[in-house]
Amino acid sequence: MNAKQEILNRIRAAGQIPAHDTARDYLCGTEASRSDIIADMVAALEDYTAIVTIVPPAGVGDAIDEMLSEAATVVVPPGLDESWRDAAGRHGRAVRIDDPPLSKADLDATDAVVTASRVGVSLSGTIILDGQPDQGRRAISLVPDTHVIVLDADDIKATVPEAVAIVEEHPLRPTTWIAGPSATSDIELVRVDGVHGPRNLRVIIVDQTLDR
Amino acid sequence: MLDKLKELGSSIGLNPADWSEQDIEEQKLGWYPGHPTPDDPLRWGRTFPEGARETLQNTQMRRNLGYATGKIRTKRNTRVEELPDWEELREAGSLIKRNTLAHLPELLETFEQKVTERGGIVHWARDAAEANEIAYSIIAAKGVDEVVKVKSMATQEINLNSYLEERGIEAWETDLAEMIVQLSHDMPSHIVVPAIHRNRSEVKAIFEARMEGRPRFATNEPRELAMAARAHLRKKFLSAKVAISGANLGVAETGTLAVYESEGNGRMCLTLPETLITVMGIEKIVPSYRDIEVFSQLLPRSATGERMNPYTSFWTGVTEGDGPQEFHLILLDNGRTNVMKDEVGREALKCIRCAACMNICPVYRVSGGHAYNSVYPGPIGAILTPQLLNATDRKDPATSLPFASTLCGACYDVCPVKINIPEILVHLRHTITEANRGGLPNAWDVAMKGTSSVMSSGKKMERAGNAMKAGRLAAGRDRKIGHIPLPVAKEWTGTRDVPAPPATSFRTWWNDEHEETK
Numbered sequence: 001m002n003a004k005q006e007i008l009n010r011i012r013a014a015g016q017i018p019a020h021d022t023a024r025d026y027l028c029g030t031e032a033s034r035s036d037i038i039a040d041m042v043a044a045l046e047d048y049t050a051i052v053t054i055v056p057p058a059g060v061g062d063a064i065d066e067m068l069s070e071a072a073t074v075v076v077p078p079g080l081d082e083s084w085r086d087a088a089g090r091h092g093r094a095v096r097i098d099d100p101p102l103s104k105a106d107l108d109a110t111d112a113v114v115t116a117s118r119v120g121v122s123l124s125g126t127i128i129l130d131g132q133p134d135q136g137r138r139a140i141s142l143v144p145d146t147h148v149i150v151l152d153a154d155d156i157k158a159t160v161p162e163a164v165a166i167v168e169e170h171p172l173r174p175t176t177w178i179a180g181p182s183a184t185s186d187i188e189l190v191r192v193d194g195v196h197g198p199r200n201l202r203v204i205i206v207d208q209t210l211d212r
Numbered sequence: 213m214l215d216k217l218k219e220l221g222s223s224i225g226l227n228p229a230d231w232s233e234q235d236i237e238e239q240k241l242g243w244y245p246g247h248p249t250p251d252d253p254l255r256w257g258r259t260f261p262e263g264a265r266e267t268l269q270n271t272q273m274r275r276n277l278g279y280a281t282g283k284i285r286t287k288r289n290t291r292v293e294e295l296p297d298w299e300e301l302r303e304a305g306s307l308i309k310r311n312t313l314a315h316l317p318e319l320l321e322t323f324e325q326k327v328t329e330r331g332g333i334v335h336w337a338r339d340a341a342e343a344n345e346i347a348y349s350i351i352a353a354k355g356v357d358e359v360v361k362v363k364s365m366a367t368q369e370i371n372l373n374s375y376l377e378e379r380g381i382e383a384w385e386t387d388l389a390e391m392i393v394q395l396s397h398d399m400p401s402h403i404v405v406p407a408i409h410r411n412r413s414e415v416k417a418i419f420e421a422r423m424e425g426r427p428r429f430a431t432n433e434p435r436e437l438a439m440a441a442r443a444h445l446r447k448k449f450l451s452a453k454v455a456i457s458g459a460n461l462g463v464a465e466t467g468t469l470a471v472y473e474s475e476g477n478g479r480m481c482l483t484l485p486e487t488l489i490t491v492m493g494i495e496k497i498v499p500s501y502r503d504i505e506v507f508s509q510l511l512p513r514s515a516t517g518e519r520m521n522p523y524t525s526f527w528t529g530v531t532e533g534d535g536p537q538e539f540h541l542i543l544l545d546n547g548r549t550n551v552m553k554d555e556v557g558r559e560a561l562k563c564i565r566c567a568a569c570m571n572i573c574p575v576y577r578v579s580g581g582h583a584y585n586s587v588y589p590g591p592i593g594a595i596l597t598p599q600l601l602n603a604t605d606r607k608d609p610a611t612s613l614p615f616a617s618t619l620c621g622a623c624y625d626v627c628p629v630k631i632n633i634p635e636i637l638v639h640l641r642h643t644i645t646e647a648n649r650g651g652l653p654n655a656w657d658v659a660m661k662g663t664s665s666v667m668s669s670g671k672k673m674e675r676a677g678n679a680m681k682a683g684r685l686a687a688g689r690d691r692k693i694g695h696i697p698l699p700v701a702k703e704w705t706g707t708r709d710v711p712a713p714p715a716t717s718f719r720t721w722w723n724d725e726h727e728e729t730k
Contacts, residue, residue: 010549197476
């Protein structure tokens with residue numbers, strides 16, 4: 001008998017196990033105001049030592065330029081907003097578009113990356129990327145040391161269930177949840193930022209209701 | 213250094229000849245020698261009392277552990293209190309996992325089908341040997357002699373690293389704590405923080421002695437040590453062709469797998485190599501994609517006391533142009549179907565490996581993980597290990613584990629999926645006791661028989677009560693009776709102080725109080 005059949009037989013031989021309806025009595029939404037949700041998001045991200053700024057749509061370029069101030073080279077996904085890409089290239093910064101895909105060595109020699117994002121969760125300060133052309137493949141937001149994420153304020157949800165409902169629309173996409181820069185607490189539970197992934201996380205929240 | 217210490221020892225009246233081998237080894241290494249890799253990671257060959265006797269002697273380990281578990285408990289409590297719906301989330305988590313067990317064959321078959329549809333290759337492994345063989349044959353076919361690894365309990369459980377090493381393949385652990393454990397030729401002592409028994413000075417000594425290039429550190433600051441690990445592993449991430457991971461959960465409905473991590477080493481392994489091999493216990497399945505919303509709230513808060521862990525990766529089979537283009541999934545039984553047979557004990561399979569039960573357990577917090585002689589230590593280990601091994605014989609060291617508990621219930625209170633660990637501990641004690649009935653009576657049986665004769669008679673009880681006064685003399689001024697080198701008493705007092713008996717027994721007191729009414 002093959003291993004699969006044998007394992008399935010063993011499970012069935014364990015007998016009938018009662019099933020239960022899954023009660024989902026936990027919070028799925030919130031009555032918090034939009035401004036509170038944004039404020040919570042900022043506070044949670046800053047708690048993870050991320051640098052956060054809130055700008056109107058017209059201010060994204062300047063914010064990207066500022067967030068990249070110490071970078072000399074930047075990688076961007078092929079589908080990134082053109083004006084954002086231009087902003088990344090200000091002050092003589094070299095912009096590398098990940099199309100065709102850069103080699104691992106090239107990525108390792110790149111200082112920063114700018115990506116868009118799918119959705120955020122204010123309750124836990126989490127930002128979700130699902131690999132679409134404005135976010136790129138997973139490796140580009142991993143190898144460079146600084147990750148600048150642009151997040152639309154309207155895409156910030158309060159709770160995890162609200163965010164999962166959005167990514168669930170395309171469950172097969174490779175998805176990365178990010179909550180702060182890379183960190184370890186393995187030595188005496190002291191949090192140290194940046195072990196293997198990006199050591200700096202910078203978030204630009206775009207608020208459509210703000211005027212320049 | 214060692215000579216100086218020996219001199220110092222002699223000057224204060226300690227005889228170096230009395231030092232244990234471990235103490236001498238510690239002086240030479242700069243860290244307390246760890247637990248060497250055993251043949252069976254679920255059963256290291258000793259009972260819990262024997263393991264605990266050894267670990268309790270290590271005062272440094274007890275200090276490190278007390279500090280770390282205290283800190284993690286406080287963080288967990290703060291983060292759990294933030295959520296008004298924590299109890300509802302626990303209930304949902306518990307029911308989802310029960311439903312997983314209720315429908316496991318169908319869920320596994322759907323899961324396999326979905327992973328396959330997305331270009332993944334699914335393998336089934338009845339036991340550790342089979343899982344190791346499958347992993348090795350995939351790696352061998354790639355012609356590589358090293359692989360990178362994401363921290364994974366499933367691969368610890370099957371001893372994959374040793375298996376590969378014997379066949380000339382080096383498996384590099386890339387999680388900082390796992391790397392500390394690997395470099396010091398040690399075993400993990402905690403499920404989430406495997407090097408919890410080490411402090412920064414020991415880590416510095418381990419890195420200086422065992423890391424490639426023998427680095428020197430100016431300080432023992434965690435930041436400096438972590439950055440050395442970063443530089444050390446970056447080359448491996450960029451060059452590795454094959455990676456191995458475990459999985460925190462697998463979604464049957466979509467074939468999606470998840471790894472929750474902090475350092476980014478997980479993302480490196482899951483994204484950069486050409487081939488990915490994932491080893492997953494069959495109980496890790498959840499039915500629907502939506503279930504992610506429950507475990508993504510329960511797991512990080514329970515495990516590391518964070519609102520969310522820095523990185524979580526979800527992938528489904530193979531995605532063109534993004535990540536590994538060859539994906540193998542090994543579904544592992546290795547005793548899980550034994551656990552399913554027991555209707556009380558099977559609740560242990562709901563475990564999501566957050567280790568909250570360890571951090572709160574008064575027994576784990578002093579004895580440390582190595583005392584449990586299994587890669588699954590603490591309260592969950594005490595119920596999981598004997599069940600995975602199907603151990604009921606009293607001669608099997610694993611059967612000592614359900615007895616290694618105060619039954620205080622704290623582990624049940626913190627468990628994010630509501631595993632009633634104390635109930636299962638008592639249930640397993642009963643099972644083990646029943647399985648060992650018959651045969652020659654042991655010292656306990658004889659002692660209990662003797663006790664029942666005394667307890668069944670008022671007169672005898674009174675005489676015994678008076679005799680207890682002698683115990684008061686034995687106790688001395690601290691009112692505690694320590695080790696008594698007599699059969700039976702030895703087994704009890706070897707690990708506990710017994711309070712001195714009262715100056716007068718209840719019967720004597722009653723008689724004195726009521727003398728006039730007699």
